[in-house]
Amino acid sequence: MGVLLGFEGEATDAEVVRAVLAGDVERYAVLVRRYRDRYARYASRMLGSRDVAEDAVQDALVRAFDRLADCREPDKFAGWLFLILRNRCYAERRRRQRQERPLDSTDEMFAGPDRPDGAYEQVERAHALERALQHLTPEQREVFVLKHMEGLAYEEIAGVTGATVASLKMRMHRAYDRLRELMKEHL
Amino acid sequence: MMASYHPLVKRLLDGEVSLAELPPELQAEGEEALRLVGAANGAPVALSPALEERVMAAVRSHAASPGNRAWRWLNTPREVELRLRVRPWTVWAGALAVAAGLALLLVGRPASGPRPGNEARGGTRDSVFVRFVLYAPGARRVAVAGTFNQWDRSAAPLVPAGTSGVWTTTLALPVGQHQYAFVVDGARWVVDPAAPAVDDGFGRRNSVVAVTAQGAHL
Amino acid sequence: MRTIGLALTLVLGSTLTGALSAQDVRAQLDGRVSPEVQRAVRGIAADAAARGLPVDPLVQKAIEGAAKGVPADRVIAAVRTLAGRLGEAREAVRAGGVAAPSGDVVEGGADALNAGISPRQVSDLVRVSQPPQDPALTLRVAATLAALGVPPKQALELVQGMISAGRSPSDLLGLPGEVQAGVARGATPAQAAAGLARAAGGTPPGRIPDWVPPGQRKPRNPHKP
Numbered sequence: 001m002g003v004l005l006g007f008e009g010e011a012t013d014a015e016v017v018r019a020v021l022a023g024d025v026e027r028y029a030v031l032v033r034r035y036r037d038r039y040a041r042y043a044s045r046m047l048g049s050r051d052v053a054e055d056a057v058q059d060a061l062v063r064a065f066d067r068l069a070d071c072r073e074p075d076k077f078a079g080w081l082f083l084i085l086r087n088r089c090y091a092e093r094r095r096r097q098r099q100e101r102p103l104d105s106t107d108e109m110f111a112g113p114d115r116p117d118g119a120y121e122q123v124e125r126a127h128a129l130e131r132a133l134q135h136l137t138p139e140q141r142e143v144f145v146l147k148h149m150e151g152l153a154y155e156e157i158a159g160v161t162g163a164t165v166a167s168l169k170m171r172m173h174r175a176y177d178r179l180r181e182l183m184k185e186h187l
Numbered sequence: 188m189m190a191s192y193h194p195l196v197k198r199l200l201d202g203e204v205s206l207a208e209l210p211p212e213l214q215a216e217g218e219e220a221l222r223l224v225g226a227a228n229g230a231p232v233a234l235s236p237a238l239e240e241r242v243m244a245a246v247r248s249h250a251a252s253p254g255n256r257a258w259r260w261l262n263t264p265r266e267v268e269l270r271l272r273v274r275p276w277t278v279w280a281g282a283l284a285v286a287a288g289l290a291l292l293l294v295g296r297p298a299s300g301p302r303p304g305n306e307a308r309g310g311t312r313d314s315v316f317v318r319f320v321l322y323a324p325g326a327r328r329v330a331v332a333g334t335f336n337q338w339d340r341s342a343a344p345l346v347p348a349g350t351s352g353v354w355t356t357t358l359a360l361p362v363g364q365h366q367y368a369f370v371v372d373g374a375r376w377v378v379d380p381a382a383p384a385v386d387d388g389f390g391r392r393n394s395v396v397a398v399t400a401q402g403a404h405l
Numbered sequence: 406m407r408t409i410g411l412a413l414t415l416v417l418g419s420t421l422t423g424a425l426s427a428q429d430v431r432a433q434l435d436g437r438v439s440p441e442v443q444r445a446v447r448g449i450a451a452d453a454a455a456r457g458l459p460v461d462p463l464v465q466k467a468i469e470g471a472a473k474g475v476p477a478d479r480v481i482a483a484v485r486t487l488a489g490r491l492g493e494a495r496e497a498v499r500a501g502g503v504a505a506p507s508g509d510v511v512e513g514g515a516d517a518l519n520a521g522i523s524p525r526q527v528s529d530l531v532r533v534s535q536p537p538q539d540p541a542l543t544l545r546v547a548a549t550l551a552a553l554g555v556p557p558k559q560a561l562e563l564v565q566g567m568i569s570a571g572r573s574p575s576d577l578l579g580l581p582g583e584v585q586a587g588v589a590r591g592a593t594p595a596q597a598a599a600g601l602a603r604a605a606g607g608t609p610p611g612r613i614p615d616w617v618p619p620g621q622r623k624p625r626n627p628h629k630p
Contacts, residue, residue, distance in 0.1 A: 025250045032242045040232040054234045062245045063346065070348050070355060080348070087347040094327060125226040147201075148227045154201075162324070162352055169201065176200055177191040179223055184189050186226075187219050334465050337437065338472035364516075364545055366469075376473060383552035383581060386519055388466060388483035389475045395549060397578060405549060405581035 017074035020065075031077065032061050038078075039085050045145045046089045048134040056092055060085035082160070086142075093138055125186045132182035140175040143168050196220050314359040317396065317403040319369075321345065321379070324352030326371045333367025333393070335360050340370045360403070366393040427451060433464050438471040438480070445481040449488050458491045459508035462515070490515045497524040501531025503540065513544030520551035526561050533565055542574050549581045554594035563602045 011019075011030065019027045036057065043053035064071075064081045071080050133141050142161070146152045154165045161168070180187070196217050198204050209217045319331045329345040335358070336342040345354035366385065369377045378384045379394035383405055387393045397404045430450050434443045446467045450460045463484050470480030494514030498506045506514075514527050522530075530547055534540040543564055550560035567577055580601065587597025 025246060026243075028246055029239060029243050032239050036238055037231060037233055040234045041229075044232045050232060050234070053232070054238060057234060058238055058242055058245075061242045062249070065242075065246045066249060067346055067348060070346075070357065083347060091327065122226070125222065126228045129223070129226040130228065144227075148224050149229050151229075172201070173192075173194075173197045176197055176220070176223075177189075180192060180220070181189045183223060183226075187222055332472060334469075338469045340472065383549045385516070385548070385552045387469065387473075388486060389470055389473060389479060391473070393469075395552065397545060397549070399575075399578060404578045405553075405585060 012075065013077040014074035017068065017071060017077050021068055021074075028065055031064075031081075035061065035078070035081055039082060042082075042145055042150060043085060043089055045130070045133060045149060046138070046141060047092060048130075052092065056088045057085060060088045063088070079160070086160075090138060121186070125183070128183050128186040129179070132179050135182055136175050136178055137171075139163075140171050140178070143172045144175050144179075147172065192216065192220055200224050314361045315398050315403060316357050317360050317398060318355060318357045319343075319345065319367075319379070320353065320355045321369050321371075321377070322352050323354055323369075323371055323377070326354065328372055329354040330370045330373075331356065331358070331367055332370055334365045335367070340373065345369075360396075360398045362398050364395065364397050366395050368393050427454075430460060430464055434467060437468050439477055441477045442467055442471065442480050446484050449481075449484055453488050453491065456492065458488065458495060459511055461508075462491065462512055463488055487515070490518050493524060494518055494527065497527040498531050498540065500524075501528035501540070503531055507541070509541040510539075510544070513541040513548070516548040517544045517551070520548040520557075522547060522551055522557045522561070526557060530561060530564065533568055538568055538574060538577075543568065543577060546577045546580055550584060550594075550598065553581055553584050553588070555584060555598040556595055559595055559598045559602075563598045566602045 013031065013034075016027050016030045020031075039060075040050075040053060040057060043056050044050050047053050047056060060081060064077075064084050067084075071077060073080075133144065136144065143157060146157045146160070147154070152160070154168055157163075157168055158165050163171075192200075193213055193216060195204065195209055195213060197220075199206060199209060199217050200220055206214065206217050206221065321329055323329055330340050331343045331345060332338045332340050343356055343358055345356040347353065348355045366387070367379070368387075368391075369379065371377050376391060378392050382394040382396065384392040384394055395405070427447070427450075430447055431443075434446060438446070446463060450463050453463060454460050466484050466487050467480055470483060475483075491511055491514075494517070495506060495511045497518075498510055498514050503510065510531075514531075517527050517530075518524065526547075527544065530543055531540045534543040547557075547560050547564045550563065551557050555563070563580065564577065567580065583601055584594055584597045587600060588594055592600065
């Protein structure tokens with residue numbers, strides 16, 4: 001174990017997963033560091049709050065450890081973890097709806113750099129879009145986030161969500177219209 | 188009430204056509220739509236650095252807890268390669284595309300139900316790991332209850348693992364014949380769709396699995 | 406024979422004699438079923454025990470009913486029905502030539518009856534399930550085949566055919582999986598079973614195979630993989 005200290009940045013996911021499964025629990029920290037922020041943007045956008053997203057990502061990472069023996073293809077750890085996180089986000093959403101807990105303000109997510117040239121409208125529009133996203137259905141929000149923030153193609157989104165490309169496009173097109181309505185003052 | 192975007196404008200947003208390809212009367216609408224989508228904040232979101240320590244603290248405590256079945260894999264011989272078999276009419280099997288490392292590749296041949304290992308090795312001499320899988324999209328929680336856990340709905344929850352809608356867990360079952368069923372959302376009892384089903388005496392059905400030292404059988 | 410005996414012991418599981426004491430019954434039911442159900446089931450169980458029938462399946466059935474939220478009267482009725490079926494099964498097994506069947510064989514018989522196999526068919530199957538076959542296993546396999554939709558008569562023919570062909574208990578255990586694979590390829594359960602029976606290539610069902618003493622081997626059936 002000591003031999004690989006300092007080289008962990010080069011170990012593949014599969015190697016780390018196998019090491020953890022063989023008993024080297026501390027190596028899991030490599031995967032935590034690697035993936036802590038990678039899905040943060042997705043989780044934040046889906047949940048509308050960075051704090052709630054942080055809880056979701058933390059839970060997903062712990063759950064992924066618990067079920068590591070079920071990860072049948074260690075080199076697909078990234079995708080597997082994503083699916084765990086995705087389910088967690090949906091569950092969190094449903095839990096909040098049942099409890100009627102309003103989502104936190106989305107304003108906290110905008111720790112963007114100051115724009116000295118005064119591109120105020122752009123920042124305002126970005127805020128408006130974030131708020132508007134929370135008014136879409138979870139499925140609409142997800143396809144929008146995955147395509148326009150995470151940069152996935154429809155086929156890739158279909159692979160992740162299990163929906164067909166046709167139904168994804170239908171959701172997306174409804175989302176476009178809904179967003180247009182919600183953001184009309186900012187466009 | 189704003190009008191819907193023109194279908195061509197939507198295709199513009201999908202990246203299928205360019206702004207230049209839109210007819211003149213749609214240019215303004217196209218530019219507006221691009222402003223909408225362009226507002227998507229693609230900046231990375233950074234979570235608290237303390238998250239790593241919180242996760243590892245939980246991981247260490249889970250790993251050290253010997254009694255909990257969920258982490259038995261840390262202390263017992265490796266479970267064998269389990270073949271996931273897909274029901275022939277399951278829609279998602281076809282829809283699964285291998286996507287840029289984000290999809291889980293599932294291969295197998297038709298059938299479903301408990302997943303036996305042919306060279307199954309048990310955590311103890313007289314129990315065998317058996318994997319239970321249920322395709323239940325839209326479920327909030329899934330558990331398996333049966334004669335091996337006194338029909339306790341909370342004893343053996345399944346977790347999502349795989350593409351959307353697939354739930355799974357692996358249990359160490361003692362040798363012998365067991366009856367079981369899945370419990371969806373705490374209240375709906377569902378038989379394993381392709382395992383043999385027997386009358387439960389209450390107007391419903393139970394699934395059966397026979398576990399021997401050689402493995403699990405239907 | 407010793408090795409096979411060990412394997413069979415493992416298959417038999419925990420209810421070798423079904424000898425749950427009254428204390429055990431109470432302990433298992435406590436907190437899991439309502440007082441009304443507990444009272445009734447303890448009575449049914451005591452009666453069954455007195456008749457020498459296995460008690461554990463009755464207790465399990467009561468717990469199952471409670472877990473599924475079934476009303477008390479229906480739970481009690483189901484437990485009573487099960488007790489009756491265990492008695493019927495024991496009679497059928499005895500008629501098949503086993504004078505003092507173990508709890509597991511009786512339970513296997515009850516499973517078979519529950520799956521639609523007749524008492525007469527149970528007796529026939531028990532009769533041909535001589536060592537190295539164990540009637541507890543053969544009955545369970547037949548019951549499982551019937552539960553998969555194979556008509557009882559065909560299920561019996563298939564199992565008996567495999568026994569006649571000298572197939573091992575493990576081969577028999579694999580039958581339900583094979584039937585299911587056939588169904589997945591588009592056959593009906595009956596067709597899948599018929600296909601397997603042909604492949605087993607055994608002698609016509611009903612003929613009692615020669616018992617091979619340990620240390621000697623019967624010539625292998627050429628169709629066996």
